[in-house]
Amino acid sequence: DTGVSQDPRHKITKRGQNVTFRCDPISEHNRLYWYRQTLGQGPEFLTYFQNEAQLEKSRLLSDRFSAERPKGSFSTLEIQRTEQGDSAMYLCASSLGRGGSETQYFGPGTRLLVL
Amino acid sequence: AQSVTQLDSHVSVSEGTPVLLRCNYSSSYSPSLFWYVQHPNKGLQLLLKYTSAATLVKGINGFEAEFKKSETSFHLTKPSAHMSDAAEYFCVVSDNTGGFKTIFGAGTRLFVKA
Numbered sequence: 001d002t003g004v005s006q007d008p009r010h011k012i013t014k015r016g017q018n019v020t021f022r023c024d025p026i027s028e029h030n031r032l033y034w035y036r037q038t039l040g041q042g043p044e045f046l047t048y049f050q051n052e053a054q055l056e057k058s059r060l061l062s063d064r065f066s067a068e069r070p071k072g073s074f075s076t077l078e079i080q081r082t083e084q085g086d087s088a089m090y091l092c093a094s095s096l097g098r099g100g101s102e103t104q105y106f107g108p109g110t111r112l113l114v115l
Numbered sequence: 116a117q118s119v120t121q122l123d124s125h126v127s128v129s130e131g132t133p134v135l136l137r138c139n140y141s142s143s144y145s146p147s148l149f150w151y152v153q154h155p156n157k158g159l160q161l162l163l164k165y166t167s168a169a170t171l172v173k174g175i176n177g178f179e180a181e182f183k184k185s186e187t188s189f190h191l192t193k194p195s196a197h198m199s200d201a202a203e204y205f206c207v208v209s210d211n212t213g214g215f216k217t218i219f220g221a222g223t224r225l226f227v228k229a
Contacts, residue, residue, distance in 0.1 A: 004158075033217075042205050042219030043159070091159070101147035101166040101209065104217070106159040 002026075004107035006092050012113045013082055020078045021110045025094030032075050033104060034067055035091040036060065043091055049075060082114045117142045119208050121220035129228045134178075134193040136223045138206030141187060148189045149207040150180055153222075159205070165189065176200070201227045 005024045013019050025032045030051050035043035046065070047057045051072035061067075064082075069075040079086055089111050093104040122137040140146060150162040163174025170182040180191045189206060203222045210216035 035219075040222075042222050044219070045217055093159075101164070103149075103161050103164060105161075106151075108158045 004092055004094050004105050006090075006107040006110050008110055009108060010111050010113075012115065014115050015082060015084060017082055018078065018080045019082060019112065020076055021090055021092075021112075023075045023077070023092030023094075023107060025074070025092070026096075026105055029094035029096045029105070030072070031095045031097065031102075031104075032069055033093040033095075034075070034077050035093065037089040037091055037109070038087075046077075079112075082112075084114050087112055087114045117146070117208050117210060117216050117218045119206050119218050119220040121204075121206050121223045123223050124221065125224050125226065127226040127228065128196045130198055131195050134191070134196045134200065134225065136191040136204050136206075136225065138189045138191065138220060139187055140189060140206070140208045142208055142210070144210055147209040148180075148182060149209065150174065150178070150189075150191050151205045151207060151219075153203045153205065155202075162191070162204075196225075196227045198227050198229065201225055 007022045033048040034046040037043040045058050046061050047067050049069040052069050064080045067077045089109045091109045093106045095102040095104045118141045120139045148165040151159045152162050153159050162178050163172045165172045165182045173179045178193045180189050182189050203224050205222050206220040208218050
């Protein structure tokens with residue numbers, strides 16, 4: 001068990017560019033989550049997958065954001081036409097279970113800076 | 116609707132003195148409650164969780180929390196602070212109904228003075 005990994009750890013981009021982040025969950029975990037964390041705030045839920053199915057999306061996830069989890073393994077989060085307001089830490093977590101009581105294991109995050 | 120309020124944005128204690136980080140929640144259903152810790156440049160780590168079993172929950176590193184339904188509180192405590200406890204702490208409420216809602220509080224930064 002190597003934990004949840006995220007790549008890249010840091011990304012600097014210019015406004016209007018597209019970026020893609022990758023998350024590799026703990027191998028046997030069926031659920032995968034994406035969060036966004038801005039400075040001085042707690043993480044905010046963006047979306048989650050159960051296996052390959054995207055079951056819920058937050059209102060924070062505008063149409064410029066898209067997430068996939070092909071084959072129920074790793075996941076990607078793409079942001080198109082980035083804006084300065086997208087600058088944040090993007091966190092990925094995974095868990096094993098069905099309800100809301102299972103522990104989520106978090107990756108180190110990808111810090112995005114949009115210039 | 117669910118919500119989480121961490122009553123203090125910053126708490127400062129001296130090493131060896133007790134720690135109290137306060138959290139109040141609102142939930143329409145039977146909630147699961149968690150405390151996570153985030154050290155600088157490190158990922159979020161689970162300290163403890165409540166899932167409708169014992170109301171006093173013991174976690175890692177000497178932390179514990181008590182679920183009080185009548186007060187809708189889930190305060191985090193530790194009898195004696197250590198310098199290594201300095202970090203950001205998040206109270207989290209999660210929906211138990213099968214639909215998914217996980218809400219983080221805004222966080223409490225704990226400072227520990229020597």
